[in-house]
Amino acid sequence: MGIRTVEEYKESLRDGRRVYIRGSKVEDITRHPVLGVSVNTVAQGFALTSHPDLEVRNLFTAPHPETGELINRYFVTPRNPEDLANRTKMIQRSIELTGGLPFGKDIGTDCLNAAFVVAGRMGNKQYQENARNFLEYVRKKDLAMCGAVTCVKGDRSKEPSKQKHPDYYLHVVDKNKDGIVVKGAKIHITSAPVSNEIIVVPTRQMRENEGDYAVSFAIPSNTKGVVFICRAGRGEWTEHEFHPDRPIRELTEAMIVFDNVFVPWERVFLCGEWQFSMLLAYTFATFHRFTAISYKVPAVEVMAGIAVAMAEYNGLDKVGHIRNKLAEIAGYVETLRALANASAKDPVMYGDIAVPNPLITNMAKLHFASKYHEIMKLVQDICGGIIATTPDKKDWENPDIHDYLEHYLGGSDKFSTEERLRMIHLAQRMACSHESAFHEVTTVHAEGSMATQMMMIMAEAPFKKYKTMARVAAGIKV
Numbered sequence: 001m002g003i004r005t006v007e008e009y010k011e012s013l014r015d016g017r018r019v020y021i022r023g024s025k026v027e028d029i030t031r032h033p034v035l036g037v038s039v040n041t042v043a044q045g046f047a048l049t050s051h052p053d054l055e056v057r058n059l060f061t062a063p064h065p066e067t068g069e070l071i072n073r074y075f076v077t078p079r080n081p082e083d084l085a086n087r088t089k090m091i092q093r094s095i096e097l098t099g100g101l102p103f104g105k106d107i108g109t110d111c112l113n114a115a116f117v118v119a120g121r122m123g124n125k126q127y128q129e130n131a132r133n134f135l136e137y138v139r140k141k142d143l144a145m146c147g148a149v150t151c152v153k154g155d156r157s158k159e160p161s162k163q164k165h166p167d168y169y170l171h172v173v174d175k176n177k178d179g180i181v182v183k184g185a186k187i188h189i190t191s192a193p194v195s196n197e198i199i200v201v202p203t204r205q206m207r208e209n210e211g212d213y214a215v216s217f218a219i220p221s222n223t224k225g226v227v228f229i230c231r232a233g234r235g236e237w238t239e240h241e242f243h244p245d246r247p248i249r250e251l252t253e254a255m256i257v258f259d260n261v262f263v264p265w266e267r268v269f270l271c272g273e274w275q276f277s278m279l280l281a282y283t284f285a286t287f288h289r290f291t292a293i294s295y296k297v298p299a300v301e302v303m304a305g306i307a308v309a310m311a312e313y314n315g316l317d318k319v320g321h322i323r324n325k326l327a328e329i330a331g332y333v334e335t336l337r338a339l340a341n342a343s344a345k346d347p348v349m350y351g352d353i354a355v356p357n358p359l360i361t362n363m364a365k366l367h368f369a370s371k372y373h374e375i376m377k378l379v380q381d382i383c384g385g386i387i388a389t390t391p392d393k394k395d396w397e398n399p400d401i402h403d404y405l406e407h408y409l410g411g412s413d414k415f416s417t418e419e420r421l422r423m424i425h426l427a428q429r430m431a432c433s434h435e436s437a438f439h440e441v442t443t444v445h446a447e448g449s450m451a452t453q454m455m456m457i458m459a460e461a462p463f464k465k466y467k468t469m470a471r472v473a474a475g476i477k478v
């Protein structure tokens, strides 16, 4: 099959999976007002691989490295800087073309690429073969996947084996000749309810007595015992919003409960080798933060664009303090872009797999997360209080009051009132809404909290070299 259509993808989701949202079980997620939006967002990834424009098709598809059959390019295991740069290009172009993030393969392949690295490092032929067979399977069937890494974790100060009950971290509860049985819950998992496969990776380093928690595998989303409990989400545009012509794009996160789920051995990538849990979590985090910094560039470009546009609409684009703030915003965006590009150009090779540069990737993610709220403050400042109090689209369309709004809500006479109002509505969504608060929290936590990036920077930065340079400069013999 190789490349699926949007309809084939949607049909594949009607498979008896157990999905709950707002307290109700959903029989057909493709028709649900919130989950349907998520389905349509991920479906855009399938639309891109059969896009009418050849340049787009060539970006999102690639020949299978051995057979030459057309496959989705996300299923190309990165071997060099060019493969990594292509991932960034795909992520950024998909946002540009679809207006959203069709996250159907990105996080899953971040997990799978990490599983390949670890199986190779371990020299475990069986796990290598399992990962290879699984990759061939998803390539052939063109499946959507989510990456389930974050456990619910209970008391954060305690290790998995010291928790009140054993299930705060996903673990193996039984093994037999056919496979393993796992129990636990993964949380905040992006696109989980609309994926075909779930790939599980340990959330942290495990210790010698925690072998049952050192487990990684892949299973279909409709496997017995798997339950998705989804966040509420916003659903389609409302009639009160000015919005672009295309539908809203949104992904739904879910808690995935694994209620004594059976996993056949051929789908297992790690089971008991606690010494490798750290490498797996670490390598996943590097791949995943690289995915993150790729999609964050267009997101902050839009924020910067709002600031530039609103400065102009308000007639303030030549004012000193506004220009200083715009320069600060531009510096934030361009530093992120430069770091994202640099992390692809200078990968670390694990065998023949190119892992994005861990130091630069973590610096980029930390830069993004630690300064986002400051930049948001500048955008809010430039836009003015109108982004909190704006009249809505229905007000604009009501003939009783339309002329008042037209008359009083204009800004610079170079632009129409409607143009200004449309930008105000975008600014409200991005900087003064439930949605913008969601993005702020996502910035801090998704792809790991800031402390985890600092830990990885501490592990990767060349401190010894810095010290040698200082000793030489001080005239101390080295």
Ligand SMILES: Cc1cc2nc3c(=O)[nH]c(=O)nc-3n(C[C@H](O)[C@H](O)[C@H](O)COP(=O)(O)OP(=O)(O)OC[C@H]3O[C@@H](n4cnc5c(N)ncnc54)[C@H](O)[C@@H]3O)c2cc1C
Residues within 6 Å of the ligand: 107, 147, 148, 149, 150, 152, 153, 156, 157, 158, 187, 188, 189, 190, 191, 253, 441, 442, 445, 446, 447, 448, 449, 450, 451, 452
């Ligand atoms: C929108 C969104 C999408 C996401 N998508 C995915 C996904 O697709 N797949 C996935 O696996 N995960 C996903 N995540 C989860 C994300 O990786 C976690 O939110 C992140 O790792 C933080 O974990 P937590 O939310 O449990 O916060 P907590 O672990 O509770 O962290 C709260 C604070 O406590 C600190 N802390 C926690 N434990 C310790 C400790 N032992 N010692 C010192 N400090 C500690 C943290 O650094 C942080 O400052 C997503 C999250 C969000 C918000």
